[in-house]
Amino acid sequence: MEFKTKEDVHNRAVQIEHIKQSDLINQLNLNIKGNKNAMGDVFEAWFGKPKDSASEPDLGVSELKATPFKKLKNGKISAKERLVLNIINYAELDKEIFDKSHLLRKNKVLELAYYEYNNDIPKSDWYFAKCVTYEMLKDKTDLEIIKRDWETIQSYVKNGHAEDINEGLTNYLAACTKGKNKNSLRSQPNSDVMAKQRAFSFKSSFMTTLLRNYIFGDKKSDAIIKDAKSLETQSFEDIIIDKFKPYIGMSVNEIIKKLNIPVKESKTIGKYNVAIVNKILGIKSRNGIEAEEFQKASIVPKTIQFNYKNNNKESMSLPPFKFKELAKEKWEDDEGNPSATLNIYFAESKFLFIVFKSDEQGNNFLKGIKFYRVPDEQRNSIIKNAWLSTVEELNDGVKLTYDERRKRVSNDLISAKDKMIIHVRPHAAHSSYINNVNSNELPKPARWINKPKEYSNNYMTTQSFWLNSSYIKKSVEDLL
Structure with missing residues (x-):
């Protein structure tokens, strides 16, 4: 032809x-x-x-x-x-x-x-x-x-x-x-x-x-770059950094006045953080901070809130997984390229951390921004080992223990206390150990202790990997 x-x-x-x-x-x-x-x-x-x-x-x-x-x-x-x-x-x-x-x-x-x-x-x-x-x-x-x-x-x-x-x-x-x-x-x-x-x-x-x-005609995100000519003299990262520079060190109250962001009836610290970031970037986002360039480049924006003691409470959720799919994955393919979903995520992604910090009086300040990529050495050692541990537990049968007094189920998957950069915890609206929208099927029946009669051996609350709050803090300490 x-x-x-x-x-x-x-x-x-x-x-x-x-x-x-x-x-x-x-x-x-x-x-x-x-x-x-x-x-x-x-x-x-x-x-x-x-x-x-x-x-x-x-x-x-x-x-x-x-x-x-x-x-x-x-x-x-x-x-x-x-x-x-x-x-x-x-x-x-x-x-x-x-x-x-x-x-x-x-x-x-x-x-x-x-x-x-x-x-x-x-x-x-x-x-x-x-x-x-x-x-x-x-x-x-x-x-x-x-x-x-x-x-x-x-x-x-x-x-x-x-x-x-x-x-x-x-x-x-x-x-x-x-x-x-x-x-x-x-x-x-x-x-x-x-x-x-x-x-x-x-x-x-x-x-x-x-x-x-x-x-599939599902375009939902604004673009940050309105004129391609700006990229002829600056990198995308430099353009983002320049957008934030005028506001670094300013209080949130000063920024919302300068950017004409509507005042909210709330005393919660951090209530304006996402709105401020979207306004600075010039995007309208339906859910969090969404920009076309971020999605294409696998740049993950995340506002990080610290208190006056330099403590940040929140870990960062990563994409949820299906237990049966995760259990079958390989960390790398035969050519040495990332193959597991988590490995691809860390290999391709970089984070855009936007750091806010409050003082003792409750005033909040924009401290700075930082592009951060998890080093390959950490990805292929600590994170890989945490991933392998999770896969092995799923394939052996995850151990689930029901606490009758607290009416809660615990498992033996890695936790933040293990200090392995990432941990596993629920990613569903509600806990579930039956087949419904908040659970997914296990590759091998769970090993239960004190299993309630109505619970299944084959389903568990949908989980995801989370980036430890302590790791996030260490990554942005220079901005504090």
Whole structure:
């Protein structure tokens, strides 16, 4: 088949939608049973394209990419994984400019075929739900952030430190490991040190936003950057820092007057914190602090309230998990990339901590902001061990103890007292040990002590990992 325009490619792509994988395999006379990349192979075969590793776009005018999404328990749609683009040639990258780069040449126009990753049905019944043409040059703001990400990765190669590249360095575009296994190495031009083979990729958070905004029509968040030109002279992080600078050190009362924030009938310290942050950023958020750029870059904003004794009470909730899914996860894949949901979260995410502190009289002040990323060393040691402990407990059967006097259930999962950076605690509106909206199914029956008759062995209150309040405090102590 010959495709002269991206429109020709897209018109062919939409014809594959809603056809089961098994029917496509028969129709195209393919032999790919059991192949974990079956959906990608089927999509390429739909266009009559043989498998290769060419440096040009698959069809000359468009690059073909099949990519999975998943439905979360709350009904939202999320990308299952990053989108791998092309292998990085360190020697080539060292000499390139972005506008003429291999990355842009190959991936300027992507024909994305989204399919639902659903373990509850046979893979032979999977199908492509939606095909869409993504053009990297269309969104000027995204393009400037992608360009800065590319230049950040390139700078490590130019400085002879390709071995230090990691996915947390950048916002939308990352450099994930890519090879036969995690020990696949290649030379770099400005150092004798061998570096992991890597590929450019769009982060899973970026893919999730594309999915929700442009495919399922669920765009809800304002953008902070109103004019892409501002990104030509400043990084996204510097723009955020500059927005907050005029207000650092001011009292909350002064800020709400200056920003014309409505006065609330409440004496609760911290009642204005989120409203202040949204006003400073110039966004209107329905729930907390939501901005399009934060979602795409997996930047997690969090207001932190301290009292005059420098104590912060609140730990920070991380995304909830399903017990059965968590129990089956692996921390890394065969190539050494994060595979477990928690590992991906910490590898890709950075936090934007906005720190407030009250004095002895109850006056509240904006002390400062800080972008913070959990170090890889901590992610792959303490946090990994906490995650492994949780997985092992679930697979062995979590221990549940009912206290008749307090009418409460305790478990043996990690707690904040274990001082492992993270801990596990409920993420549901109400505790539940039966099958309902506040619980989910365990991979193995719980080991009960004093189980009430009406409680189940197979269901437990939905939990999530939480970032310890003590860890958050240590991360922002310099602002206090």
